[in-house]
Amino acid sequence: MVTDTGMVNAFVEGAAELDAATAAMIADRKKLLGPAYRLFYQRPVHFVRGEGAWLYDPEGNAYLDAYNNVTSIGHCHPKVVEAVSRQMATLTTNTRYLHDSVLRYADRLLATMPEGIGHFMFTCTGSDANDLAVRIAQSYTGGQGIIVTETAYHGITQTVAAFSPSLGENVPLGAHVRTVPAPDSYRSATGDVGAEFAAGVQAAIRDLQRHGIKPALFICDGIFSSDGVFDGPAGFLKGAVEAIRVAGGIYIADEVQSGFGRTGDAMWGFQRHGVVPDLVTMGKPMGNGYPVAGVAGRPEVLAEFGRKARYFNTFGGNAVAAEAAMAVLEAIQSEGLVENARETGRYLKDGIQALASLHPCIGDVRGAGLFLGVEIVSDRVAKTPDAAMTTRIVNGLRDERVLISACAKAANVLKIRPPLIFTRDQADILVERLDRVLSRCA
Amino acid sequence: MVTDTGMVNAFVEGAAELDAATAAMIADRKKLLGPAYRLFYQRPVHFVRGEGAWLYDPEGNAYLDAYNNVTSIGHCHPKVVEAVSRQMATLTTNTRYLHDSVLRYADRLLATMPEGIGHFMFTCTGSDANDLAVRIAQSYTGGQGIIVTETAYHGITQTVAAFSPSLGENVPLGAHVRTVPAPDSYRSATGDVGAEFAAGVQAAIRDLQRHGIKPALFICDGIFSSDGVFDGPAGFLKGAVEAIRVAGGIYIADEVQSGFGRTGDAMWGFQRHGVVPDLVTMGKPMGNGYPVAGVAGRPEVLAEFGRKARYFNTFGGNAVAAEAAMAVLEAIQSEGLVENARETGRYLKDGIQALASLHPCIGDVRGAGLFLGVEIVSDRVAKTPDAAMTTRIVNGLRDERVLISACAKAANVLKIRPPLIFTRDQADILVERLDRVLSRCA
Numbered sequence: 001m002v003t004d005t006g007m008v009n010a011f012v013e014g015a016a017e018l019d020a021a022t023a024a025m026i027a028d029r030k031k032l033l034g035p036a037y038r039l040f041y042q043r044p045v046h047f048v049r050g051e052g053a054w055l056y057d058p059e060g061n062a063y064l065d066a067y068n069n070v071t072s073i074g075h076c077h078p079k080v081v082e083a084v085s086r087q088m089a090t091l092t093t094n095t096r097y098l099h100d101s102v103l104r105y106a107d108r109l110l111a112t113m114p115e116g117i118g119h120f121m122f123t124c125t126g127s128d129a130n131d132l133a134v135r136i137a138q139s140y141t142g143g144q145g146i147i148v149t150e151t152a153y154h155g156i157t158q159t160v161a162a163f164s165p166s167l168g169e170n171v172p173l174g175a176h177v178r179t180v181p182a183p184d185s186y187r188s189a190t191g192d193v194g195a196e197f198a199a200g201v202q203a204a205i206r207d208l209q210r211h212g213i214k215p216a217l218f219i220c221d222g223i224f225s226s227d228g229v230f231d232g233p234a235g236f237l238k239g240a241v242e243a244i245r246v247a248g249g250i251y252i253a254d255e256v257q258s259g260f261g262r263t264g265d266a267m268w269g270f271q272r273h274g275v276v277p278d279l280v281t282m283g284k285p286m287g288n289g290y291p292v293a294g295v296a297g298r299p300e301v302l303a304e305f306g307r308k309a310r311y312f313n314t315f316g317g318n319a320v321a322a323e324a325a326m327a328v329l330e331a332i333q334s335e336g337l338v339e340n341a342r343e344t345g346r347y348l349k350d351g352i353q354a355l356a357s358l359h360p361c362i363g364d365v366r367g368a369g370l371f372l373g374v375e376i377v378s379d380r381v382a383k384t385p386d387a388a389m390t391t392r393i394v395n396g397l398r399d400e401r402v403l404i405s406a407c408a409k410a411a412n413v414l415k416i417r418p419p420l421i422f423t424r425d426q427a428d429i430l431v432e433r434l435d436r437v438l439s440r441c442a
Numbered sequence: 443m444v445t446d447t448g449m450v451n452a453f454v455e456g457a458a459e460l461d462a463a464t465a466a467m468i469a470d471r472k473k474l475l476g477p478a479y480r481l482f483y484q485r486p487v488h489f490v491r492g493e494g495a496w497l498y499d500p501e502g503n504a505y506l507d508a509y510n511n512v513t514s515i516g517h518c519h520p521k522v523v524e525a526v527s528r529q530m531a532t533l534t535t536n537t538r539y540l541h542d543s544v545l546r547y548a549d550r551l552l553a554t555m556p557e558g559i560g561h562f563m564f565t566c567t568g569s570d571a572n573d574l575a576v577r578i579a580q581s582y583t584g585g586q587g588i589i590v591t592e593t594a595y596h597g598i599t600q601t602v603a604a605f606s607p608s609l610g611e612n613v614p615l616g617a618h619v620r621t622v623p624a625p626d627s628y629r630s631a632t633g634d635v636g637a638e639f640a641a642g643v644q645a646a647i648r649d650l651q652r653h654g655i656k657p658a659l660f661i662c663d664g665i666f667s668s669d670g671v672f673d674g675p676a677g678f679l680k681g682a683v684e685a686i687r688v689a690g691g692i693y694i695a696d697e698v699q700s701g702f703g704r705t706g707d708a709m710w711g712f713q714r715h716g717v718v719p720d721l722v723t724m725g726k727p728m729g730n731g732y733p734v735a736g737v738a739g740r741p742e743v744l745a746e747f748g749r750k751a752r753y754f755n756t757f758g759g760n761a762v763a764a765e766a767a768m769a770v771l772e773a774i775q776s777e778g779l780v781e782n783a784r785e786t787g788r789y790l791k792d793g794i795q796a797l798a799s800l801h802p803c804i805g806d807v808r809g810a811g812l813f814l815g816v817e818i819v820s821d822r823v824a825k826t827p828d829a830a831m832t833t834r835i836v837n838g839l840r841d842e843r844v845l846i847s848a849c850a851k852a853a854n855v856l857k858i859r860p861p862l863i864f865t866r867d868q869a870d871i872l873v874e875r876l877d878r879v880l881s882r883c884a
Contacts, residue, residue, distance in 0.1 A: 071534060
């Protein structure tokens with residue numbers, strides 16, 4: 001269900017009967033935190049503990065977490081707990097003093113990037129990272145114009161909310177922002193997703209220019225997670241990236257969703273498209289629960305901004321953040337989690353694909369690694385989005401104690417994003433319960 | 443020394459001879475982190491460990507920390523380390539699920555606020571908090587105009603940087619921003635600081651209106667920390683707050699610097715002025731090294747924004763953040779740290795005041811609790827700011843292993859901000875070494 005604020009899978013009062021404890025907590029939230037907070041699900045869930053791919057409610061019931069991408073290497077990964085506990089007890093100072101953790105981390109992170117990306121800057125959240133990237137892009141290009149996909153989400157600072165159309169119509173887009181259709185492989189008119197997508201970006205560039213606005217940047221999430229999860233065909237980003245560069249703007253890869261091995265074929269989502277960004281932003285899974293984020297970029301793009309504007313983020317790049325992030329990167333690499341995302345992701349995708357023959361509401365199964373999108377339609381030929389059915393499935397799975405959510409402009413794509421440590425057994429559980437829910441919902 | 447980016451106490455290459463290890467780390471920072479990062483001091487310091495009011499370099503030398511206000515209850519406070527370690531190992535999920543820590547914290551935090559402040563929203567950084575506060579203020583008032591003091595610092599998102607004049611001339615102020623002179627008790631022309639300050643705000647309001655810009659908000663830091671530390675006379679904020687409200691705008695108290703007991707007379711800096719803000723923002727010391735921040739506010743101010751715009755901050759209000767913040771609030775209250783800030787702050791202020799009779803460069807000693815400002819002048823009668831002497835003192839103290847910094851438009855005010863656990867013995871050390879440095883620098 002999409003609420004008045006455009007949020008998919010939001011709790012809406014009165015949509016379902018609630019137990020007394022849940023109702024009381026919701027009342028407390030309203031009283032203490034006020035009206036801006038939203039919960040997931042028709043019957044919100046209360047968690048008290050997490051471990052690996054599992055979350056537990058106060059009664060000890062286990063929920064299979066196939067959604068939370070902050071805890072990407074598993075809830076409460078012991079190496080991250082150890083790193084944070086140790087460094088919290090040792091030193092928490094910031095980048096105005098010398099400290100080697102930030103340098104060791106930047107060095108190791110940059111080693112995962114393509115040639116040409118030479119600097120790394122620490123922020124605290126993905127929103128911060130995108131906000132900083134915009135400031136850098138506008139300084140470097142001298143332009144203001146921003147191009148995003150039409151259901152994109154990039155963050156919640158005022159600057160970034162102004163180019164995050166998925167926040168809904170009550171959060172206006174900036175006058176310098178243009179949206180383009182997502183690279184929709186399921187509904188492509190010509191079959192050439194890349195050409196269609198590039199044409200959209202070119203049209204947006206012309207429209208900006210027609211209004212006297214110089215394009216500064218094109219930004220997209222490497223897996224188009226809010227637009228509906230579009231992963232292929234690989235390479236479809238090339239034309240769009242070329243177009244923005246020809247217009248004097250830069251390409252920012254928002255890897256908050258698709259980074260750190262999520263897509264299974266590489267460390268970064270943009271890599272599957274064979275493009276090298278000017279700036280790369282990252283966040284959520286970087287510290288597996290500890291707040292840390294950042295921007296990597298080409299030195300020539302950062303040069304003028306750095307010289308003129310300086311940048312200090314009190315919490316960004318503190319010693320604990322760097323140690324937490326190092327523990328995560330180390331775990332991804334030493335535990336073979338990119339490979340697991342690829343292998344288990346393929347296994348899970350095959351399992352869901354097999355359900356399509358049984359359940360006609362499954363219009364398309366797509367995604368890369370452990371980020372899958374399942375398009376729910378009421379008519380396979382017309383490809384008619386079915387948001388109501390999608391809501392029933394998401395809430396049905398919640399009742400079966402499996403956590404997923406939904407996305408897309410029409411709110412009809414299941415968003416399945418398990419931790420990178422997901423196992424085949426856990427994939428089996430997910431597929432089995434999804435099968436049950438689909439049978440019940442039909 | 444003020445650099446090209448307007449930063450006080452920034453490291454400038456070539457200003458002093460560096461040892462090989464320091465030079466190598468600085469070269470690594472430039473290579474890996476790029477040009478936007480700045481260090482403190484002519485000879486930057488490398489820390490590896492912190493405990494209480496002390497920081498230690500790799501050789502084991504102890505530095506008395508009279509500057510870092512993130513670690514406000516002391517470096518590596520065991521209760522905070524314990525809370526973060528425990529919760530990191532238990533659960534780190536966000537506010538889209540029910541969790542009681544955020545509610546317990548909001549309840550306890552709101553109990554420290556004056557009547558009328560009824561909601562609390564979690565963010566991750568003080569910049570986030572001010573960015574959110576602007577969005578709320580503009581939504582509530584329908585205005586855009588922002589009034590700040592002329593050397594204010596409120597944060598580093600694009601929106602907030604546009605009203606943070608202390609970032610220097612290379613970061614332009616927004617067309618909707620007006621600056622007013624700080625409430626300078628040392629150079630007041632009439633002796634009525636409050637009336638002068640209110641007149642400045644009224645003039646800014648008229649100028650905004652003359653340009654067709656409706657005032658949305660007046661924001662100030664409760665101790666004017668970047669402007670030069672202005673604490674009194676108590677009550678001087680009243681006229682300014684009245685003026686912005688008459689113009690249809692709101693008053694935002696930025697308590698990132700002055701909050702959580704820092705000023706010694708109350709939990710919040712605004713309280714000494716007998717005013718009740720519409721929104722209160724807070725950050726740095728809230729988690730004593732763990733990234734957590736927030737906005738408290740009047741329910742009627744938050745109502746429309748919350749209903750229309752929703753707000754989700756992935757890391758803001760995660761379970762660990764709430765537990766860290768709870769441990770800090772608990773320590774401030776159970777260890778009597780507000781009282782200690784008042785008592786030890788007065789003792790330290792008296793000690794520095796006593797140095798004024800020996801050292802004519804001390805023009806004024808001011809501040810509240812454990813946030814002191816010492817104005818350095820070359821001529822006491824003319825009150826001529828002496829930035830060069832200020833730099834020598836700050837760096838001289840660093841060589842004596844005492845950490846402070848400097849601030850103010852003319853970069854001539856020593857900024858002394860020890861942790862709230864500071865003892866009389868530590869105050870004695872600071873005064874004794876400051877005396878030595880002042881003798882040497884004169």
